[in-house]
Amino acid sequence: MAVPLSLRVAEAEARIYRRTWRGSIMASFITPILYLLAMGVGLGSLVDANLPEGLDNASYLTFLAPGLLVATAMQTGAAEGAWKVMGGIKWRETWKARLASPIGIPSLVFGHMIWSAVRVLMVSAIFAIVMAGFRIAPLLQSLLAVIPALLVGVAMVAVTTAYTVRVNSPTALPGFFRFVVIPMFLFSGVFFPVSNLPDWLQPVALLTPMFHGVEIARAIVVGTTPTVAPAISVAYLITWIVAGTYLAMAPIRRKLKP
Amino acid sequence: MTDQLIQARSLTKEFGDFVAVDHINFDVQQGESFGFLGPNGAGKTTTMRMIGAVSPITSGELSVLGLNPMTQGPRLRSRLGVVPQENNLDEDLSVYDNLFIYGRYFDLTRAAIRGRIDELLDFVQLTDKRDAKISALSGGMKRRVIIARGLINEPDLLILDEPTTGLDPQARHVLWDRLYRLKQQGVTLIITTHYMDEAEQLCDRLVVMDNGKIVAEGSPAGLIKEHTPRDVVELRFPIGVLETITGQIEELSEHTEILADRALVYTDDAEELLARVSESDLDPEMELVRRSSLEDVFLRLTGRTLVD
Numbered sequence: 128m129a130v131p132l133s134l135r136v137a138e139a140e141a142r143i144y145r146r147t148w149r150g151s152i153m154a155s156f157i158t159p160i161l162y163l164l165a166m167g168v169g170l171g172s173l174v175d176a177n178l179p180e181g182l183d184n185a186s187y188l189t190f191l192a193p194g195l196l197v198a199t200a201m202q203t204g205a206a207e208g209a210w211k212v213m214g215g216i217k218w219r220e221t222w223k224a225r226l227a228s229p230i231g232i233p234s235l236v237f238g239h240m241i242w243s244a245v246r247v248l249m250v251s252a253i254f255a256i257v258m259a260g261f262r263i264a265p266l267l268q269s270l271l272a273v274i275p276a277l278l279v280g281v282a283m284v285a286v287t288t289a290y291t292v293r294v295n296s297p298t299a300l301p302g303f304f305r306f307v308v309i310p311m312f313l314f315s316g317v318f319f320p321v322s323n324l325p326d327w328l329q330p331v332a333l334l335t336p337m338f339h340g341v342e343i344a345r346a347i348v349v350g351t352t353p354t355v356a357p358a359i360s361v362a363y364l365i366t367w368i369v370a371g372t373y374l375a376m377a378p379i380r381r382k383l384k385p
Numbered sequence: 386m387t388d389q390l391i392q393a394r395s396l397t398k399e400f401g402d403f404v405a406v407d408h409i410n411f412d413v414q415q416g417e418s419f420g421f422l423g424p425n426g427a428g429k430t431t432t433m434r435m436i437g438a439v440s441p442i443t444s445g446e447l448s449v450l451g452l453n454p455m456t457q458g459p460r461l462r463s464r465l466g467v468v469p470q471e472n473n474l475d476e477d478l479s480v481y482d483n484l485f486i487y488g489r490y491f492d493l494t495r496a497a498i499r500g501r502i503d504e505l506l507d508f509v510q511l512t513d514k515r516d517a518k519i520s521a522l523s524g525g526m527k528r529r530v531i532i533a534r535g536l537i538n539e540p541d542l543l544i545l546d547e548p549t550t551g552l553d554p555q556a557r558h559v560l561w562d563r564l565y566r567l568k569q570q571g572v573t574l575i576i577t578t579h580y581m582d583e584a585e586q587l588c589d590r591l592v593v594m595d596n597g598k599i600v601a602e603g604s605p606a607g608l609i610k611e612h613t614p615r616d617v618v619e620l621r622f623p624i625g626v627l628e629t630i631t632g633q634i635e636e637l638s639e640h641t642e643i644l645a646d647r648a649l650v651y652t653d654d655a656e657e658l659l660a661r662v663s664e665s666d667l668d669p670e671m672e673l674v675r676r677s678s679l680e681d682v683f684l685r686l687t688g689r690t691l692v693d
Binding site: 132135136138139142143146219220221223224225226227228229230231383384385 | 400437439440441458459460462463465467469471473474475476477478482485486487489490491492534538
Protein backbone atom coordinates (compact mmCIF):
# COMPACT_ATOMS: atom_id res chain seq x y z
CA MET A 128 0.00 0.00 0.00
CA ALA A 129 1.43 3.31 -1.09
CA VAL A 130 0.14 5.47 1.74
CA PRO A 131 -0.17 4.07 5.25
CA LEU A 132 -3.82 3.82 6.23
CA SER A 133 -3.09 5.86 9.37
CA LEU A 134 -2.84 8.90 7.09
CA ARG A 135 -6.32 8.14 5.79
CA VAL A 136 -7.58 8.23 9.36
CA ALA A 137 -5.82 11.57 9.95
CA GLU A 138 -7.32 12.86 6.70
CA ALA A 139 -10.78 11.86 7.89
CA GLU A 140 -10.23 13.72 11.15
CA ALA A 141 -9.13 16.78 9.19
CA ARG A 142 -12.33 16.62 7.18
CA ILE A 143 -14.34 16.39 10.38
CA TYR A 144 -12.41 19.33 11.85
CA ARG A 145 -13.15 21.44 8.78
CA ARG A 146 -16.72 21.77 10.01
CA THR A 147 -15.68 23.79 13.07
CA TRP A 148 -12.29 25.23 12.13
CA ARG A 149 -13.22 28.92 12.29
CA GLY A 150 -14.41 28.86 15.87
CA SER A 151 -11.54 26.63 16.87
CA ILE A 152 -8.87 28.92 15.37
CA MET A 153 -10.48 31.99 16.94
CA ALA A 154 -10.45 30.33 20.35
CA SER A 155 -6.78 29.40 19.86
CA PHE A 156 -5.96 33.11 19.43
CA ILE A 157 -8.20 34.51 22.12
CA THR A 158 -7.26 32.12 24.95
CA PRO A 159 -3.53 33.00 25.04
CA ILE A 160 -4.30 36.72 24.70
CA LEU A 161 -6.61 36.57 27.71
CA TYR A 162 -4.18 34.53 29.80
CA LEU A 163 -1.17 36.68 28.96
CA LEU A 164 -3.13 39.86 29.71
CA ALA A 165 -4.59 38.66 33.00
CA MET A 166 -1.73 36.62 34.44
CA GLY A 167 1.28 38.04 32.61
CA VAL A 168 0.48 41.75 32.49
CA GLY A 169 -2.08 42.12 35.30
CA LEU A 170 -0.78 39.78 37.97
CA GLY A 171 2.73 40.20 36.53
CA SER A 172 2.89 43.88 37.52
CA LEU A 173 2.39 42.86 41.16
CA VAL A 174 5.03 40.12 40.93
CA ASP A 175 7.53 42.40 39.18
CA ALA A 176 6.98 45.12 41.84
CA ASN A 177 7.87 42.57 44.49
CA LEU A 178 10.86 41.05 42.63
CA PRO A 179 13.00 43.86 41.19
CA GLU A 180 15.56 41.37 39.86
CA GLY A 181 12.77 39.38 38.15
CA LEU A 182 12.19 35.62 37.99
CA ASP A 183 15.15 34.01 36.26
CA ASN A 184 16.18 37.59 35.41
CA ALA A 185 13.04 38.09 33.36
CA SER A 186 9.75 39.92 33.85
CA TYR A 187 6.90 37.75 35.08
CA LEU A 188 5.23 37.98 31.65
CA THR A 189 8.36 36.62 29.96
CA PHE A 190 8.78 33.94 32.64
CA LEU A 191 5.16 32.87 32.33
CA ALA A 192 4.65 32.88 28.54
CA PRO A 193 6.73 29.81 27.52
CA GLY A 194 5.20 27.83 30.39
CA LEU A 195 1.70 28.79 29.30
CA LEU A 196 2.56 27.79 25.74
CA VAL A 197 3.42 24.28 26.94
CA ALA A 198 0.40 24.19 29.27
CA THR A 199 -1.91 25.06 26.39
CA ALA A 200 -0.41 22.26 24.30
CA MET A 201 -0.84 19.89 27.24
CA GLN A 202 -4.51 20.76 27.67
CA THR A 203 -5.20 20.50 23.95
CA GLY A 204 -3.60 17.07 23.95
CA ALA A 205 -5.69 15.93 26.91
CA ALA A 206 -8.90 17.14 25.25
CA GLU A 207 -8.07 15.32 22.00
CA GLY A 208 -7.34 12.12 23.90
CA ALA A 209 -10.48 12.32 26.01
CA TRP A 210 -13.62 13.58 24.23
CA LYS A 211 -12.62 12.59 20.72
CA VAL A 212 -11.78 9.06 21.78
CA MET A 213 -14.89 8.64 23.93
CA GLY A 214 -16.95 9.85 20.96
CA GLY A 215 -15.33 7.42 18.56
CA ILE A 216 -15.75 4.43 20.82
CA LYS A 217 -18.95 5.13 22.65
CA TRP A 218 -21.12 8.03 21.54
CA ARG A 219 -20.96 7.60 17.80
CA GLU A 220 -19.17 4.30 17.35
CA THR A 221 -17.38 5.80 14.36
CA TRP A 222 -14.25 3.88 15.34
CA LYS A 223 -16.20 0.66 15.05
CA ALA A 224 -17.25 1.69 11.55
CA ARG A 225 -13.62 2.38 10.67
CA LEU A 226 -12.52 -1.03 11.85
CA ALA A 227 -14.99 -2.71 9.48
CA SER A 228 -12.92 -1.18 6.65
CA PRO A 229 -9.31 -2.19 5.91
CA ILE A 230 -8.23 0.10 8.78
CA GLY A 231 -6.76 -1.95 11.61
CA ILE A 232 -6.25 -0.95 15.22
CA PRO A 233 -2.63 0.28 14.79
CA SER A 234 -3.65 2.45 11.81
CA LEU A 235 -6.61 3.74 13.78
CA VAL A 236 -4.48 4.70 16.78
CA PHE A 237 -1.59 6.13 14.76
CA GLY A 238 -4.01 8.14 12.63
CA HIS A 239 -5.64 9.53 15.76
CA MET A 240 -2.17 10.40 17.14
CA ILE A 241 -1.11 12.08 13.89
CA TRP A 242 -4.19 14.26 13.67
CA SER A 243 -4.05 15.13 17.37
CA ALA A 244 -0.41 16.16 16.89
CA VAL A 245 -1.52 18.46 14.07
CA ARG A 246 -4.09 20.01 16.41
CA VAL A 247 -1.50 20.53 19.16
CA LEU A 248 0.84 22.02 16.59
CA MET A 249 -1.85 24.45 15.37
CA VAL A 250 -2.72 25.64 18.87
CA SER A 251 0.93 25.94 19.89
CA ALA A 252 1.98 27.81 16.76
CA ILE A 253 -0.85 30.29 17.25
CA PHE A 254 0.26 30.74 20.86
CA ALA A 255 3.81 31.41 19.67
CA ILE A 256 2.55 34.04 17.24
CA VAL A 257 0.62 35.74 20.05
CA MET A 258 3.74 35.56 22.21
CA ALA A 259 5.73 37.34 19.52
CA GLY A 260 2.88 39.88 19.24
CA PHE A 261 3.31 40.64 22.96
CA ARG A 262 7.04 41.20 22.19
CA ILE A 263 7.97 38.53 24.72
CA ALA A 264 10.41 36.96 22.27
CA PRO A 265 11.17 37.27 18.55
CA LEU A 266 8.91 35.17 16.34
CA LEU A 267 11.56 32.62 15.41
CA GLN A 268 12.47 32.00 19.05
CA SER A 269 8.78 31.71 19.96
CA LEU A 270 8.21 29.20 17.19
CA LEU A 271 11.22 27.19 18.33
CA ALA A 272 9.54 26.81 21.72
CA VAL A 273 6.67 25.07 19.92
CA ILE A 274 8.84 21.94 19.66
CA PRO A 275 8.83 21.08 23.39
CA ALA A 276 5.16 22.12 23.54
CA LEU A 277 4.36 19.67 20.75
CA LEU A 278 6.17 16.86 22.53
CA VAL A 279 4.26 17.49 25.75
CA GLY A 280 0.96 17.81 23.87
CA VAL A 281 1.42 14.54 22.03
CA ALA A 282 2.53 12.80 25.22
CA MET A 283 -0.74 13.96 26.78
CA VAL A 284 -2.74 12.71 23.78
CA ALA A 285 -1.14 9.29 24.22
CA VAL A 286 -1.61 9.12 27.99
CA THR A 287 -5.16 10.43 27.91
CA THR A 288 -6.10 8.09 25.07
CA ALA A 289 -4.71 5.11 26.99
CA TYR A 290 -6.84 6.22 29.96
CA THR A 291 -10.02 6.93 27.99
CA VAL A 292 -10.03 3.56 26.22
CA ARG A 293 -9.87 1.88 29.63
CA VAL A 294 -12.85 3.58 31.26
CA ASN A 295 -16.37 2.51 30.47
CA SER A 296 -18.23 5.71 31.12
CA PRO A 297 -17.74 9.33 30.06
CA THR A 298 -18.29 10.30 33.70
CA ALA A 299 -14.72 9.13 34.38
CA LEU A 300 -13.31 11.89 32.20
CA PRO A 301 -14.02 15.00 34.31
CA GLY A 302 -12.21 13.27 37.18
CA PHE A 303 -9.14 12.84 34.99
CA PHE A 304 -9.12 16.55 34.24
CA ARG A 305 -9.72 17.49 37.88
CA PHE A 306 -7.07 15.23 39.40
CA VAL A 307 -4.47 14.98 36.65
CA VAL A 308 -4.71 17.77 34.09
CA ILE A 309 -5.46 20.73 36.34
CA PRO A 310 -2.91 19.87 39.06
CA MET A 311 -0.30 19.40 36.32
CA PHE A 312 -1.28 22.75 34.86
CA LEU A 313 -0.90 24.48 38.23
CA PHE A 314 2.17 22.80 39.74
CA SER A 315 4.59 21.97 36.91
CA GLY A 316 6.52 25.20 36.94
CA VAL A 317 4.33 27.35 34.71
CA PHE A 318 3.24 29.96 37.25
CA PHE A 319 6.15 29.70 39.69
CA PRO A 320 9.41 27.74 39.81
CA VAL A 321 9.06 24.14 40.96
CA SER A 322 11.72 24.93 43.60
CA ASN A 323 9.02 26.93 45.42
CA LEU A 324 6.98 23.77 45.95
CA PRO A 325 7.22 21.90 49.27
CA ASP A 326 10.18 19.50 49.20
CA TRP A 327 8.02 16.36 49.07
CA LEU A 328 6.10 17.63 46.06
CA GLN A 329 9.08 18.56 43.94
CA PRO A 330 9.90 15.01 42.76
CA VAL A 331 6.24 14.58 41.74
CA ALA A 332 6.42 17.71 39.59
CA LEU A 333 9.65 16.38 38.11
CA LEU A 334 7.86 13.23 36.94
CA THR A 335 5.18 15.07 34.97
CA PRO A 336 5.78 15.34 31.23
CA MET A 337 4.80 18.97 31.44
CA PHE A 338 7.70 19.99 33.71
CA HIS A 339 10.22 18.83 31.11
CA GLY A 340 8.53 20.71 28.32
CA VAL A 341 8.31 23.90 30.36
CA GLU A 342 12.02 23.70 31.20
CA ILE A 343 13.03 23.47 27.54
CA ALA A 344 10.57 26.10 26.34
CA ARG A 345 11.74 28.50 29.03
CA ALA A 346 15.37 27.85 28.15
CA ILE A 347 14.57 28.77 24.54
CA VAL A 348 12.54 31.91 25.31
CA VAL A 349 14.14 33.25 28.52
CA GLY A 350 17.60 31.73 28.24
CA THR A 351 17.49 29.91 31.58
CA THR A 352 19.57 26.79 32.16
CA PRO A 353 17.35 23.70 32.53
CA THR A 354 17.81 21.64 35.69
CA VAL A 355 17.53 18.43 33.64
CA ALA A 356 19.57 17.98 30.47
CA PRO A 357 17.25 18.70 27.50
CA ALA A 358 18.25 15.46 25.78
CA ILE A 359 17.03 13.51 28.81
CA SER A 360 13.81 15.51 28.93
CA VAL A 361 13.15 14.88 25.24
CA ALA A 362 13.82 11.16 25.67
CA TYR A 363 11.50 11.16 28.68
CA LEU A 364 8.68 12.78 26.69
CA ILE A 365 9.14 10.37 23.79
CA THR A 366 8.90 7.50 26.26
CA TRP A 367 5.48 8.79 27.38
CA ILE A 368 4.35 9.05 23.76
CA VAL A 369 5.44 5.52 22.87
CA ALA A 370 4.12 3.97 26.08
CA GLY A 371 0.74 5.72 25.91
CA THR A 372 0.25 4.81 22.25
CA TYR A 373 1.13 1.20 22.91
CA LEU A 374 -1.08 0.95 25.99
CA ALA A 375 -4.07 2.32 24.08
CA MET A 376 -4.19 -0.61 21.64
CA ALA A 377 -5.19 -3.64 23.74
CA PRO A 378 -8.32 -2.12 25.33
CA ILE A 379 -9.52 -0.98 21.89
CA ARG A 380 -9.13 -4.53 20.65
CA ARG A 381 -11.05 -5.78 23.68
CA LYS A 382 -13.89 -3.32 23.17
CA LEU A 383 -14.23 -3.07 19.42
CA LYS A 384 -12.92 -6.40 18.13
CA PRO A 385 -13.97 -8.87 20.83
CA MET B 386 -16.65 -25.77 -4.47
CA THR B 387 -15.46 -23.32 -7.12
CA ASP B 388 -18.01 -20.61 -6.51
CA GLN B 389 -18.01 -20.80 -2.76
CA LEU B 390 -17.58 -17.38 -1.19
CA ILE B 391 -17.82 -18.50 2.39
CA GLN B 392 -17.08 -21.83 3.94
CA ALA B 393 -17.51 -22.43 7.66
CA ARG B 394 -16.64 -25.71 9.34
CA SER B 395 -17.32 -26.27 12.99
CA LEU B 396 -17.09 -22.50 13.46
CA THR B 397 -17.17 -21.63 17.14
CA LYS B 398 -17.01 -18.45 19.19
CA GLU B 399 -16.77 -18.40 22.95
CA PHE B 400 -16.80 -15.41 25.27
CA GLY B 401 -15.40 -16.86 28.48
CA ASP B 402 -17.76 -19.67 29.47
CA PHE B 403 -20.48 -18.50 27.11
CA VAL B 404 -20.66 -20.25 23.74
CA ALA B 405 -22.11 -17.66 21.36
CA VAL B 406 -21.61 -19.71 18.19
CA ASP B 407 -21.47 -23.46 18.61
CA HIS B 408 -19.78 -25.55 15.91
CA ILE B 409 -21.75 -24.35 12.91
CA ASN B 410 -21.25 -25.39 9.28
CA PHE B 411 -22.47 -23.51 6.24
CA ASP B 412 -21.49 -22.52 2.71
CA VAL B 413 -22.44 -19.40 0.80
CA GLN B 414 -22.27 -19.46 -3.00
CA GLN B 415 -21.33 -16.69 -5.36
CA GLY B 416 -24.32 -14.48 -6.24
CA GLU B 417 -26.71 -15.89 -3.70
CA SER B 418 -28.55 -14.13 -0.96
CA PHE B 419 -27.99 -16.03 2.23
CA GLY B 420 -29.84 -15.44 5.47
CA PHE B 421 -29.33 -16.09 9.16
CA LEU B 422 -32.71 -16.19 10.86
CA GLY B 423 -33.08 -16.38 14.59
CA PRO B 424 -34.10 -14.52 17.73
CA ASN B 425 -31.88 -12.00 19.50
CA GLY B 426 -28.90 -13.71 21.10
CA ALA B 427 -28.93 -16.65 18.66
CA GLY B 428 -25.35 -15.87 17.56
CA LYS B 429 -26.15 -14.21 14.23
CA THR B 430 -24.26 -10.97 14.80
CA THR B 431 -21.27 -12.79 16.25
CA THR B 432 -21.14 -14.95 13.12
CA MET B 433 -21.31 -11.83 10.93
CA ARG B 434 -18.48 -10.22 12.89
CA MET B 435 -16.28 -13.28 12.40
CA ILE B 436 -17.02 -13.24 8.66
CA GLY B 437 -16.26 -9.51 8.60
CA ALA B 438 -12.83 -10.10 10.22
CA VAL B 439 -13.59 -7.94 13.23
CA SER B 440 -13.94 -10.76 15.73
CA PRO B 441 -11.38 -13.56 16.05
CA ILE B 442 -12.77 -17.09 15.84
CA THR B 443 -12.32 -19.36 18.85
CA SER B 444 -12.08 -22.61 16.91
CA GLY B 445 -13.10 -24.25 13.68
CA GLU B 446 -12.43 -23.12 10.14
CA LEU B 447 -13.66 -20.10 8.26
CA SER B 448 -12.76 -19.02 4.76
CA VAL B 449 -14.26 -15.86 3.23
CA LEU B 450 -13.56 -14.99 -0.43
CA GLY B 451 -10.83 -17.59 -0.22
CA LEU B 452 -9.11 -15.62 2.55
CA ASN B 453 -8.54 -16.37 6.20
CA PRO B 454 -10.19 -13.65 8.32
CA MET B 455 -7.74 -14.31 11.16
CA THR B 456 -4.58 -13.65 9.19
CA GLN B 457 -5.70 -11.66 6.15
CA GLY B 458 -8.11 -9.26 7.84
CA PRO B 459 -7.24 -5.98 6.09
CA ARG B 460 -7.15 -7.63 2.66
CA LEU B 461 -10.46 -9.34 3.29
CA ARG B 462 -12.15 -6.22 4.69
CA SER B 463 -11.08 -4.24 1.62
CA ARG B 464 -13.39 -6.52 -0.43
CA LEU B 465 -16.33 -6.59 1.97
CA GLY B 466 -19.21 -4.19 2.45
CA VAL B 467 -20.65 -4.03 5.95
CA VAL B 468 -24.03 -2.69 7.03
CA PRO B 469 -23.94 -2.95 10.82
CA GLN B 470 -26.91 -3.13 13.11
CA GLU B 471 -26.22 0.27 14.66
CA ASN B 472 -26.24 3.60 12.84
CA ASN B 473 -22.58 4.44 13.29
CA LEU B 474 -22.45 7.39 10.90
CA ASP B 475 -20.91 10.69 11.94
CA GLU B 476 -24.07 12.59 12.77
CA ASP B 477 -22.51 16.04 12.43
CA LEU B 478 -21.21 15.48 8.93
CA SER B 479 -23.11 15.53 5.67
CA VAL B 480 -24.16 12.43 3.78
CA TYR B 481 -21.49 13.22 1.21
CA ASP B 482 -18.69 13.64 3.76
CA ASN B 483 -19.62 10.40 5.51
CA LEU B 484 -19.37 8.49 2.25
CA PHE B 485 -16.25 10.32 1.12
CA ILE B 486 -14.34 9.68 4.33
CA TYR B 487 -15.27 6.02 4.24
CA GLY B 488 -14.15 5.66 0.65
CA ARG B 489 -10.74 7.00 1.61
CA TYR B 490 -10.30 4.18 4.13
CA PHE B 491 -10.29 1.86 1.13
CA ASP B 492 -7.54 3.89 -0.46
CA LEU B 493 -9.79 4.93 -3.36
CA THR B 494 -8.79 8.09 -5.21
CA ARG B 495 -10.78 11.26 -4.59
CA ALA B 496 -12.02 11.34 -8.18
CA ALA B 497 -13.15 7.71 -8.05
CA ILE B 498 -15.01 8.31 -4.79
CA ARG B 499 -16.81 11.40 -6.15
CA GLY B 500 -18.17 9.46 -9.10
CA ARG B 501 -19.07 6.51 -6.93
CA ILE B 502 -20.97 8.68 -4.44
CA ASP B 503 -23.15 10.13 -7.20
CA GLU B 504 -24.02 6.64 -8.41
CA LEU B 505 -24.72 5.35 -4.92
CA LEU B 506 -26.87 8.29 -3.87
CA ASP B 507 -28.89 7.76 -6.99
CA PHE B 508 -29.18 4.07 -6.16
CA VAL B 509 -30.39 4.65 -2.58
CA GLN B 510 -32.56 7.53 -3.76
CA LEU B 511 -30.91 10.18 -1.63
CA THR B 512 -29.42 12.45 -4.30
CA ASP B 513 -31.34 15.42 -2.91
CA LYS B 514 -29.94 14.74 0.58
CA ARG B 515 -26.32 14.80 -0.58
CA ASP B 516 -25.36 17.79 1.57
CA ALA B 517 -27.80 17.20 4.43
CA LYS B 518 -26.39 16.47 7.86
CA ILE B 519 -26.96 12.89 9.02
CA SER B 520 -28.72 14.12 12.16
CA ALA B 521 -31.41 15.67 9.94
CA LEU B 522 -32.29 12.34 8.25
CA SER B 523 -35.01 9.85 9.19
CA GLY B 524 -34.13 6.38 10.43
CA GLY B 525 -34.87 4.82 7.05
CA MET B 526 -32.68 7.35 5.24
CA LYS B 527 -29.80 6.72 7.63
CA ARG B 528 -30.03 3.01 6.89
CA ARG B 529 -29.86 3.79 3.18
CA VAL B 530 -26.78 5.97 3.72
CA ILE B 531 -25.18 3.06 5.57
CA ILE B 532 -26.00 0.74 2.68
CA ALA B 533 -24.43 3.25 0.27
CA ARG B 534 -21.39 3.40 2.56
CA GLY B 535 -21.17 -0.39 2.54
CA LEU B 536 -21.12 -0.35 -1.27
CA ILE B 537 -18.51 2.42 -1.68
CA ASN B 538 -15.71 -0.07 -2.45
CA GLU B 539 -17.82 -2.19 -4.84
CA PRO B 540 -17.61 -5.15 -2.48
CA ASP B 541 -17.68 -8.78 -3.57
CA LEU B 542 -19.84 -9.55 -0.56
CA LEU B 543 -22.27 -7.33 1.34
CA ILE B 544 -22.96 -8.21 4.97
CA LEU B 545 -26.21 -6.81 6.37
CA ASP B 546 -26.86 -7.19 10.08
CA GLU B 547 -30.56 -6.67 10.77
CA PRO B 548 -30.91 -4.08 8.03
CA THR B 549 -34.49 -3.07 8.79
CA THR B 550 -34.82 -3.49 12.55
CA GLY B 551 -36.58 -0.47 14.03
CA LEU B 552 -37.91 0.87 10.73
CA ASP B 553 -41.54 1.52 9.89
CA PRO B 554 -43.17 -0.76 7.27
CA GLN B 555 -42.88 1.77 4.45
CA ALA B 556 -39.17 2.38 5.05
CA ARG B 557 -38.63 -1.37 5.21
CA HIS B 558 -40.21 -1.89 1.81
CA VAL B 559 -38.06 0.84 0.25
CA LEU B 560 -34.99 -0.87 1.69
CA TRP B 561 -36.08 -4.34 0.55
CA ASP B 562 -36.60 -3.00 -2.93
CA ARG B 563 -33.03 -1.63 -3.01
CA LEU B 564 -31.57 -4.85 -1.65
CA TYR B 565 -33.55 -6.85 -4.16
CA ARG B 566 -32.01 -4.78 -6.95
CA LEU B 567 -28.53 -5.45 -5.58
CA LYS B 568 -29.29 -9.14 -5.58
CA GLN B 569 -30.40 -8.93 -9.20
CA GLN B 570 -27.15 -7.19 -10.06
CA GLY B 571 -25.42 -10.31 -8.77
CA VAL B 572 -24.08 -8.93 -5.49
CA THR B 573 -23.75 -11.70 -2.92
CA LEU B 574 -25.67 -10.74 0.21
CA ILE B 575 -25.55 -12.11 3.72
CA ILE B 576 -28.46 -10.97 5.83
CA THR B 577 -29.28 -11.54 9.47
CA THR B 578 -32.78 -10.91 10.60
CA HIS B 579 -35.33 -11.89 13.15
CA TYR B 580 -38.17 -11.04 10.78
CA MET B 581 -39.41 -14.04 8.86
CA ASP B 582 -41.02 -11.86 6.18
CA GLU B 583 -37.67 -10.23 5.55
CA ALA B 584 -35.99 -13.60 5.18
CA GLU B 585 -38.75 -14.78 2.83
CA GLN B 586 -38.44 -11.63 0.73
CA LEU B 587 -34.69 -11.49 0.41
CA CYS B 588 -33.06 -14.85 0.96
CA ASP B 589 -32.49 -17.59 -1.58
CA ARG B 590 -31.28 -19.82 1.17
CA LEU B 591 -31.08 -19.48 4.90
CA VAL B 592 -30.12 -21.14 8.11
CA VAL B 593 -32.23 -20.95 11.23
CA MET B 594 -30.11 -20.29 14.31
CA ASP B 595 -31.00 -20.81 17.94
CA ASN B 596 -28.67 -20.72 20.96
CA GLY B 597 -25.56 -20.56 18.78
CA LYS B 598 -26.52 -23.60 16.71
CA ILE B 599 -27.95 -24.05 13.24
CA VAL B 600 -31.24 -25.90 13.63
CA ALA B 601 -32.35 -25.98 9.98
CA GLU B 602 -31.11 -25.02 6.56
CA GLY B 603 -32.76 -24.58 3.15
CA SER B 604 -34.72 -22.21 0.94
CA PRO B 605 -37.60 -20.36 2.63
CA ALA B 606 -40.16 -22.38 0.66
CA GLY B 607 -38.24 -25.61 1.19
CA LEU B 608 -38.01 -25.08 4.93
CA ILE B 609 -41.72 -24.38 5.17
CA LYS B 610 -42.56 -27.43 3.10
CA GLU B 611 -40.22 -29.63 5.05
CA HIS B 612 -41.16 -28.57 8.53
CA THR B 613 -44.83 -27.57 8.53
CA PRO B 614 -48.05 -28.43 6.68
CA ARG B 615 -49.17 -25.90 4.09
CA ASP B 616 -51.78 -23.95 6.06
CA VAL B 617 -52.27 -22.65 9.55
CA VAL B 618 -55.61 -22.08 11.18
CA GLU B 619 -55.29 -19.58 14.00
CA LEU B 620 -57.98 -19.84 16.62
CA ARG B 621 -58.39 -17.08 19.17
CA PHE B 622 -60.16 -17.61 22.48
CA PRO B 623 -61.14 -15.37 25.39
CA ILE B 624 -58.50 -15.11 28.11
CA GLY B 625 -58.47 -18.14 30.37
CA VAL B 626 -60.39 -20.43 28.04
CA LEU B 627 -57.44 -21.80 26.08
CA GLU B 628 -55.93 -23.75 28.98
CA THR B 629 -59.19 -25.59 29.56
CA ILE B 630 -59.53 -26.87 25.97
CA THR B 631 -55.93 -27.75 25.13
CA GLY B 632 -56.75 -31.43 24.77
CA GLN B 633 -59.60 -30.77 22.40
CA ILE B 634 -57.43 -28.58 20.17
CA GLU B 635 -54.64 -31.11 20.05
CA GLU B 636 -57.12 -33.63 18.71
CA LEU B 637 -57.74 -31.41 15.66
CA SER B 638 -54.37 -32.06 14.04
CA GLU B 639 -51.00 -33.72 14.49
CA HIS B 640 -49.32 -30.31 14.57
CA THR B 641 -50.64 -27.76 16.99
CA GLU B 642 -49.03 -24.97 18.98
CA ILE B 643 -50.72 -23.38 21.96
CA LEU B 644 -49.62 -19.74 22.42
CA ALA B 645 -50.68 -17.31 25.13
CA ASP B 646 -53.70 -15.92 23.34
CA ARG B 647 -54.35 -18.29 20.47
CA ALA B 648 -53.89 -21.78 19.15
CA LEU B 649 -52.15 -22.57 15.86
CA VAL B 650 -53.46 -25.65 14.09
CA TYR B 651 -51.42 -26.85 11.11
CA THR B 652 -53.11 -28.66 8.25
CA ASP B 653 -52.94 -29.34 4.54
CA ASP B 654 -56.68 -28.82 4.21
CA ALA B 655 -57.91 -25.70 5.99
CA GLU B 656 -61.53 -26.05 4.72
CA GLU B 657 -61.91 -29.45 6.22
CA LEU B 658 -60.37 -28.35 9.51
CA LEU B 659 -62.63 -25.28 9.79
CA ALA B 660 -65.63 -27.50 9.18
CA ARG B 661 -64.56 -29.74 12.03
CA VAL B 662 -64.06 -26.71 14.28
CA SER B 663 -67.58 -25.41 13.59
CA GLU B 664 -69.05 -28.88 14.26
CA SER B 665 -67.28 -29.03 17.59
CA ASP B 666 -68.24 -26.98 20.65
CA LEU B 667 -64.96 -25.01 20.58
CA ASP B 668 -66.56 -21.69 19.54
CA PRO B 669 -63.41 -19.56 19.01
CA GLU B 670 -63.65 -15.75 19.12
CA MET B 671 -61.90 -15.53 15.80
CA GLU B 672 -60.65 -17.88 13.08
CA LEU B 673 -57.89 -16.98 10.64
CA VAL B 674 -56.46 -19.11 7.85
CA ARG B 675 -53.04 -18.30 6.45
CA ARG B 676 -50.12 -19.96 4.69
CA SER B 677 -47.38 -21.36 6.91
CA SER B 678 -44.39 -19.05 7.21
CA LEU B 679 -40.85 -19.23 8.50
CA GLU B 680 -42.22 -18.09 11.84
CA ASP B 681 -44.05 -21.40 12.03
CA VAL B 682 -40.93 -23.27 11.05
CA PHE B 683 -39.07 -21.58 13.85
CA LEU B 684 -41.86 -22.30 16.29
CA ARG B 685 -41.81 -25.97 15.37
CA LEU B 686 -38.06 -26.25 15.59
CA THR B 687 -37.56 -24.43 18.86
CA GLY B 688 -40.96 -24.23 20.50
CA ARG B 689 -40.56 -20.45 20.74
CA THR B 690 -41.65 -17.44 18.71
CA LEU B 691 -39.06 -15.32 16.90
CA VAL B 692 -40.07 -11.89 18.13
CA ASP B 693 -41.28 -11.84 21.70
